[in-house]
Amino acid sequence: xxxxxxxxxxxxxxxxxxxxxxxxxxxxxxxxxxxxxxxxxxxxxxxxxxxxxxxxxxxxxxxxxxxxxxxxxxxxxxxxxxxxxxxxxxxxxxxxxxxxxxxxxxxxxxxxxxxxxxxxxxxxxxxxxxxxxxxxxxxxxxxxxxxxxxxxxxxxxxxxxxxxxxxxxxxxxxxxxxxxxxxxxxxxxxxxxxxxxxxxxxxxxxxxxxxxxxxxxxxxxxxxxxxxxx
Numbered sequence: 001x002x003x004x005x006x007x008x009x010x011x012x013x014x015x016x017x018x019x020x021x022x023x024x025x026x027x028x029x030x031x032x033x034x035x036x037x038x039x040x041x042x043x044x045x046x047x048x049x050x051x052x053x054x055x056x057x058x059x060x061x062x063x064x065x066x067x068x069x070x071x072x073x074x075x076x077x078x079x080x081x082x083x084x085x086x087x088x089x090x091x092x093x094x095x096x097x098x099x100x101x102x103x104x105x106x107x108x109x110x111x112x113x114x115x116x117x118x119x120x121x122x123x124x125x126x127x128x129x130x131x132x133x134x135x136x137x138x139x140x141x142x143x144x145x146x147x148x149x150x151x152x153x154x155x156x157x158x159x160x161x162x163x164x165x166x167x168x169x170x171x172x173x174x175x176x177x178x179x180x181x182x183x184x185x186x187x188x189x190x191x192x193x194x195x196x197x198x199x200x201x202x203x204x205x206x207x208x209x210x211x212x213x214x215x216x217x218x219x220x221x222x223x224x225x226x227x228x229x230x
Contacts, residue, residue: 028063029061029062029063029064030061030062030064030229030230031059031060031061031229031230032059032060032228032229032230033057033059033060033230034056034057034058034059034060034200034225034226034227034228035055035056035057035225035226035227036055036056036057036200036202036223036224037053037054037055037056037082037223037224037225038053038054038055038221038222038223038224038225039051039052039053039054039221039222039223040052040053040081040219040220040221041091041220041221041222042091042092042217042218042219042220043217043218043219043220044090044215044216044217044218045210045215045216045217046215046216049090052081052083052091053081053082053083054079054080054081054221055079055080055082055223056077056078056079056080056095056221056223056225057077057078057079058075058076058078059075059076059077060073060074060075061073061074061075069104069105069106070102070103070104070105071102071103071105071115072100072101072102072103073100073101073103074098074099074100075097075098075099075100075101075121076097076098077095077097077098077099078095078096079094079095079096079097080093080094080095081093081094090127090140090217091127091219092125092126092127092144092219093126093127093128094125094126094127095123095124095125095126096123096124097121097122097124098121098122099119099120099121099122099148100119100120100121101117101118102117102118102119103116103117103154104116104117110157111157111158112155112156112157113154113155113156113157114153114154114155115154115155115156115163116151116152117151117152117153118150118151119149119150120147120148120149120150121147121148121149121150122145122146122147122148123145123146123148124143124144124145125145126142126143126144127141127142128142140176140178141174141175141176141178141180142175142176143174143175144173144174144175144178144180145172145173145174146169146170146171146172146173146182146208147169147170147171148167148168148169148170149167149170150165150166150167150168150187151165151166152164152166152187153165159192160190160191160192160193161190161193162188162189162190163188163189163190164186164187164188164189165186165187166184166185166186167184167185167186167187167206168182168183168184168185169182169183169184169185169206169207169208170182172208174214177213178214179211179212179213179214180208180209180210180211180214180216180217181208181210181211182208182209183207183209183216184207185205185206185207186204186205187202187203187204187205188202188203188204189201189202189203190202191227193229196228196229197226197227197228197229198226198227198228198229199224199225199226199227200224200225200226200227201222201223201224202221202222202223202224203220203221203222204220204221205219205220206218206219206220
């Protein structure tokens with residue numbers, strides 16, 4: 001629990017300090033709402049379990065130019081399954097998270113904006129719907145908390161944007177005696193921003209290694225949706 005709280009407090013503190021710093025330095029803060037739907041696939045103990053229809057909502061505070069050529073963003077998100085899940089399907093049905101990113105930006109000669117960035121966050125997954133599972137009771141968690149880090153690059157121009165990069169999960173904490181380990185993953189997103197509205201598609205893969213107590217597992221989401229900037 002302590003390992004999970006430390007990154008969460010760091011993100012929360014950054015979220016408190018950044019708006020104050022922005023106000024003192026007349027920096028723009030732009031909230032953005034995002035709603036996406038699509039498929040969430042699950043693999044555990046080497047067995048794929050198909051995909052289910054799921055959705056995710058997030059609110060992001062984009063804080064522009066906290067320093068020269070440097071942006072900051074803070075996001076909170078909630079995910080949920082949008083269809084009933086079979087009792088023998090182990091896919092988590094609820095997800096909560098918070099994430100902070102620091103982004104450097106510059107422009108290429110052809111007016112393409114380039115954004116290398118790094119981020120850190122925390123997430124919690126729960127699954128409370130299964131009674132019959134191929135995972136033994138002593139190795140099966142129903143609450144998982146972890147910290148995550150990511151790095152990536154974003155390219156944006158008149159036709160839209162693309163971004164992506166690797167992720168890594170660490171400080172993993174599961175209940176019921178389960179002991180999964182952090183592993184790598186990756187994500188990709190592409191979209192187009194208009195004056196207020198925008199649209200995007202994305203793919204995200206999140207993996208955890210197994211241990212003597214717990215089999216490994218992997219979650220894959222492929223979603224599309226809209227954004228709205230206030």
